Amino acid sequence: MASGRNGTIYIGVTSNLPVRAYQHRNGLVEGFTKKYGCKLLVWYEAHDTIEDARQRELRMKKWKRLWKLSEIERLNPNWTDLYETIA
Template sequence: MSRSPAVYLLASAKRGTLYTGVTSDLIQRVWQHREHLAQGFTERYGFDRLVWYEQHETMENAIQREKKIKKWNREWKIRLIEENNPEWRDLWQDIAGTS
């Protein structure tokens, strides 16, 4: 996976607390979350499960999408996740190429 702007959702557990973020390097950013290097809200809730992401052509588009998703209610976010990841599988292995 090459570096490209992405919007992502992390979860503390299946149907747990959700975090919406945006980044220019999804692998690096999710790794930071998994290693608990991201301080604040994500560190406090132990987000380490990537449950959804969407890549974009430009950072501007990714930021706009992130802002929209952040305004959504929780059920809409859960529906977004479960459309493509009904088991809430950690997608880290998919993006990092690890087993």
């Protein structure tokens, strides 16, 4: 989730992306995404297990910001909100 192009980025994991993205978009989740206005789904990837997804999340949270921006732009160079493609 992001607040906008090159804005604040949030990385998380869920077993139900459409529901979780909806919650973030509508400010239903207290915490980081609500505080910083991270309402745009600009990147995601699927994993076979929640454990695999969690491991990837933990690795990515240690990345430098530039690496995260590069990963987003590799999939979504225009920072288009991808929510409609998964809902």
